[in-house]
Amino acid sequence: MSQPPETKSYRALFISDLHLGAKGCQSDLFLDFLKHHDAETIYLVGDIIDFWRLKRSWYWPQQHNDVIQKLLRKGRKGTKIIYVPGNHDEFLREYIGTHFGGIEVMRRTVHTTVSGEKLLIIHGDEFDVVVRYARWLALVGDVGYSIALFCNTKFNFFRRKLGFPYWSLSAWLKLKVKNAVNFIGDFEEALAQEAARCDVDGVVCGHIHHPADRMMNGIHYLNCGDWMESCTALGEREDGTIEIIHWPKTRAHQEARDDVEAAKAAA
Numbered sequence: 082m083s084q085p086p087e088t089k090s091y092r093a094l095f096i097s098d099l100h101l102g103a104k105g106c107q108s109d110l111f112l113d114f115l116k117h118h119d120a121e122t123i124y125l126v127g128d129i130i131d132f133w134r135l136k137r138s139w140y141w142p143q144q145h146n147d148v149i150q151k152l153l154r155k156g157r158k159g160t161k162i163i164y165v166p167g168n169h170d171e172f173l174r175e176y177i178g179t180h181f182g183g184i185e186v187m188r189r190t191v192h193t194t195v196s197g198e199k200l201l202i203i204h205g206d207e208f209d210v211v212v213r214y215a216r217w218l219a220l221v222g223d224v225g226y227s228i229a230l231f232c233n234t235k236f237n238f239f240r241r242k243l244g245f246p247y248w249s250l251s252a253w254l255k256l257k258v259k260n261a262v263n264f265i266g267d268f269e270e271a272l273a274q275e276a277a278r279c280d281v282d283g284v285v286c287g288h289i290h291h292p293a294d295r296m297m298n299g300i301h302y303l304n305c306g307d308w309m310e311s312c313t314a315l316g317e318r319e320d321g322t323i324e325i326i327h328w329p330k331t332r333a334h335q336e337a338r339d340d341v342e343a344a345k346a347a348a
Contacts, residue, residue, distance in 0.1 A: 087117070088116075088117050088118065088119055089118055089119070089316075090118075090119045090120065090319075091120040091121075091316040091317055091318060091319075092121055092122070092194070092317045092318065093120055093121065093122045093123070093124065093192060093194075093316070093317040094118060094120040094123045094124070094315070094316050094317075095124045095126055095285050095303070095314060095315035095316070095317075096123065096124070096125055096126065096129075096305055096308075096314045096315075097129075097204065097286070097287025097288070097304075097305035097307065098127070098128040098129075098167070098287045098288070098290055098305070098306070098308060098309065099111060099125075099128065099130075099148070099308045100128055100129075100130075100131040100134070100169065100308070100309050101130045101141075102130055102145065103131040103140070103309065104134075104140055105309045106131075106145065107308050107309060107312050108144040108148055108308075109144060110308065110312050110329065111148060111312070112147055112148060113332070114312075114328045115148075115151050115152070115155070116151075118314075118316070118326070119155070119160070120160060120316070121160065122160065122161040122162075122163065122192070123152070123155065123160055123161070123162045123163070124162075124163050124190075124202050124285070125152075125162065125163065125164040125165065125184075126165050126202060126203075126204055126285060126287045126305050127165055127166055127167025127168070127169075127170065127206070128167035128169040128307075129164065129170055130169070130170045130173075131169045131170070132169060132170055132171075153182045153183065153184070156182060156183035156184060157183065162184045162185070163184075163185050163187055163190060164181075164184050164186045165186075165188070165202055165203065166186065166188075167204035167205075167206050167288060168206035168288070171206075173186055174188065189201065189202060189203045191279075191281060192285070194317055194321040194323070195320065195321040196320070196321030196322075197321075198283060198301065198321065199281040199283070200281060200283045200285050200303070201275065201279050201281045202284075202285050202286075203272070203275070203284065203285075204286060204287050204288055206288050208268060208271040208272055208275065209288060209289075265289055265291055268288070269293065269297060269302055269304075270297065272284050272286050272302060273302050276302075277298070277299075277300055283300055283301025283302065283303060284300065284302060285304075285305065285315060286303070286304055286305070287305045287306075289304065290306065290307035290309065291306065291311070292305065292306030292311050292313040292315075292327070293325075294315075294323065294324070294325050303323060311327065312327070312328050312329050313325055313326060313327050313328065314326045314328070
């Protein structure tokens with residue numbers, strides 16, 4: 082039988098776009114991720130709670146409570162937790178500088194890696210023209226996105242029944258739409274320019290649900306991804322390097338290795 086992976090420790094974890102309160106939230110996978118990952122510092126890089134969805138229709142299962150409790154428990158055990166709100170939880174921007182159960186709320190901050198790289202931590206919605214200047218259009222788009230995520234959930238339900246691992250249909254469709262691809266490119270360029278303006282080495286953001294780790298004109302651009310489609314996070318190792326953690330793939334690879342080892346042992 083497959084064994085769960087051991088707990089892995091990082092110097093810092095960067096998590097965004099969990100969207101607690103939305104039906105598309107992969108809270109089960111995120112709880113599993115938290116169970117097997119620890120860090121000295123956890124950055125919550127916006128859209129952790131989806132107040133937009135909660136205003137339209139209340140949805141808050143026990144599992145979403147469990148996520149909050151798990152994060153608070155990590156904070157009580159010594160993990161430093163910094164919450165940088167996004168557009169879906171912009172309500173919390175009214176509480177910049179305050180603490181909630183050990184979680185500090187900040188508008189933006191800078192993280193310095195052990196290798197000395199300075200990274201601007203920002204959700205990124207202020208560089209999204211639609212969110213900034215046409216909020217009504219963003220809300221309409223959010224409804225359409227909810228429909229895509231509903232289809233994604235059903236699609237993965239049948240994949241699991243057939244023995245296949247999680248795969249994001251909605252993320253694949255998004256990357257096949259030319260306008261969406263162009264938007265992602267423009268967003269990444271804007272964030273890289275903001276990092277250069279702030280005289281830092283890189284930027285960690287979220288918002289567009291598209292994990293990334295690349296250099297752009299001398300700026301290290303990093304995007305956490307999300308926990309509705311890709312189910313990814315960023316982790317800084319003890320040597321200062323940063324990796325994208327794709328949790329569904331990591332679990333699937335671990336289980337496959339364990340199955341092979343179990344088969345060898347039984348032979």
